[in-house]
Amino acid sequence: MDKYSLRCPICGKVYGKYNMTCPADGALLRTEYSDRQLKTLDLPGIWKYYNWLPVNGTILEGSGRTVTYRSEELARELGLEKLYISFNGYWPEKEAFIRTCSFKDLESYPTMQRLKEQHSDATMVVASAGNTARAFAHVASLTDTPLLLVVPESAKERLWIPAESTESISVAAVDGDYYDAIEISSQITEKDGFVAEGGAKNVARRDGMGTVLLDATLTMKHLPDHYFQAVGSGTGGIAVWEAAMRLIGDGRFGDRLPKLHLAQNIPCAPLLNLHDGTPIDITCPDQMWDDVLFNRKPPYTVGGGVKDALDDTNGELYGISNAEAEEAKKLFEELEGIDVLNASSVAVAALIKAVHVGKINPDELVMLNITGGGVKRAMEELPITSLDIDITVSPDKNDSVQKILDVTSEKIL
Ligand SMILES: *Cc1c(COP(=O)(O)O)cnc(C)c1O
Numbered sequence: 001m002d003k004y005s006l007r008c009p010i011c012g013k014v015y016g017k018y019n020m021t022c023p024a025d026g027a028l029l030r031t032e033y034s035d036r037q038l039k040t041l042d043l044p045g046i047w048k049y050y051n052w053l054p055v056n057g058t059i060l061e062g063s064g065r066t067v068t069y070r071s072e073e074l075a076r077e078l079g080l081e082k083l084y085i086s087f088n089g090y091w092p093e094k095e096a097f098i099r100t101c102s103f104k105d106l107e108s109y110p111t112m113q114r115l116k117e118q119h120s121d122a123t124m125v126v127a128s129a130g131n132t133a134r135a136f137a138h139v140a141s142l143t144d145t146p147l148l149l150v151v152p153e154s155a156k157e158r159l160w161i162p163a164e165s166t167e168s169i170s171v172a173a174v175d176g177d178y179y180d181a182i183e184i185s186s187q188i189t190e191k192d193g194f195v196a197e198g199g200a201k202n203v204a205r206r207d208g209m210g211t212v213l214l215d216a217t218l219t220m221k222h223l224p225d226h227y228f229q230a231v232g233s234g235t236g237g238i239a240v241w242e243a244a245m246r247l248i249g250d251g252r253f254g255d256r257l258p259k260l261h262l263a264q265n266i267p268c269a270p271l272l273n274l275h276d277g278t279p280i281d282i283t284c285p286d287q288m289w290d291d292v293l294f295n296r297k298p299p300y301t302v303g304g305g306v307k308d309a310l311d312d313t314n315g316e317l318y319g320i321s322n323a324e325a326e327e328a329k330k331l332f333e334e335l336e337g338i339d340v341l342n343a344s345s346v347a348v349a350a351l352i353k354a355v356h357v358g359k360i361n362p363d364e365l366v367m368l369n370i371t372g373g374g375v376k377r378a379m380e381e382l383p384i385t386s387l388d389i390d391i392t393v394s395p396d397k398n399d400s401v402q403k404i405l406d407v408t409s410e411k412i413l
Helices: 045-052 073-078 105-118 131-143 153-158 178-188 203-220 235-250 270-276 306-313 322-336 342-356 375-381 400-412
Strands: 004-007 030-033 067-070 082-091 123-127 147-152 169-174 194-196 226-230 259-265 316-320 365-373 391-393
Touching: 030 203, 030 235, 045 105, 045 203, 067 203, 073 082, 073 322, 073 342, 082 203, 082 375, 105 131, 105 203, 123 131, 123 178, 131 147, 131 153, 131 169, 147 153, 147 178, 147 400, 153 169, 169 178, 169 400, 178 194, 178 400, 203 235, 203 365, 226 235, 226 342, 235 259, 235 306, 235 365, 259 270, 259 306, 259 342, 270 306, 270 316, 316 322, 316 342, 322 342, 342 365, 391 400
Parallel strands: 082 365, 123 147, 123 194, 147 169, 169 391, 226 259, 226 365, 259 316
Antiparallel strands: 004 030, 067 082
16 A cells, blocks of 8 residues: 555545646645554654655655743743743754754755655755755755755845755845745746645645644644644645644544644735735835745635635634734743744744633643744854855846856856
8 A cells, every 4th residue: 555645635546646736626736644543663854744745755854843841930920820832943942953943944854755756867956045945955955956945135144054065056046035036946847857846835844844733743742722823825724724623533632623823924925915905015024023924925815725724723823913923022032041943933923922822721732833943053063055146137137047057057057
């Protein structure tokens, strides 16, 4: 029996291993594993959850995984009896070794492995505002796989990796925002020899992110009642919803889906705009607390997407201001003793809000996804290499794509 198959959640048809969306209704395909019960393996990093990852092989070097622990200080501050923090980042005392310091490493490892199985010599193209770029660059560096990063200019400072070689990586900066970077990269992936990582449509990304819930559930020995996460595309929310269905199918961890509490940074919150039917502020993403949370075209209405995840879990979306996020960040760092990425503090602020308005009972099981943190420690302790930009292009020039292709073929092909 195959390890897994991909099924359309809307029409129920089963497709080939590498399909992305259902040709009939456009829905995100979902993985069904032949192992209905979660069996963990004694392997490094994310590969502990190998049996529920859509790959047939592993990239062991440099892989980290989520660490979930029971909060004392923040829990006391908020009056919660059972608050669990799922930390994704670098925090050696807690045995947290995600060296790029965000949960994007949970996506990049299985996605790269899957790419190798599918197109062994293609150059992967990744458009990113920073954390995704870092995660893919990290695994590309360790495996010497060709990678083209297309990033908005503003992402420059976030372009470092906890590894030495940058030989297989080409970096193109677009003088625009994340959306401009996505546009350019989608033109590149139409060319021979280049392949898109697929974003939310790629089950390797979603099931990779879903391991956050696997880790938390094994630690808590039960599915949480509430799940808090800061979202840009909302892919993490979809992933956790899907992983929760699998864990219910497992039979050992309860039979209720966790309620998703997904938080965006206002006013640049396209998921909230889609939810409320309001237009996106045209000044976005300027002045954002963390622009990794800005995605102009999140997978909201697509079958099996964010809307379905929220509807099915009775979930909620939060709009968090910069001031609320800043205050939450201070509180978290002071109480829990680790630095967190700005994006993560948007989730902390949503948790604070939910508690204050009485949405959580003190004895409920609450899971807070700290999607990134520990950069300070990583910078001190790990071999850090910055990624240089090989070319900067304008988003609206006809020859931008060709220029990137030229520079890339010279550098890495
Ligand atoms: C990407 C990212 C998010 C948002 O992830 P989604 O894809 O929207 O689930 C949150 N926090 C950090 C640190 C990120 O890098």
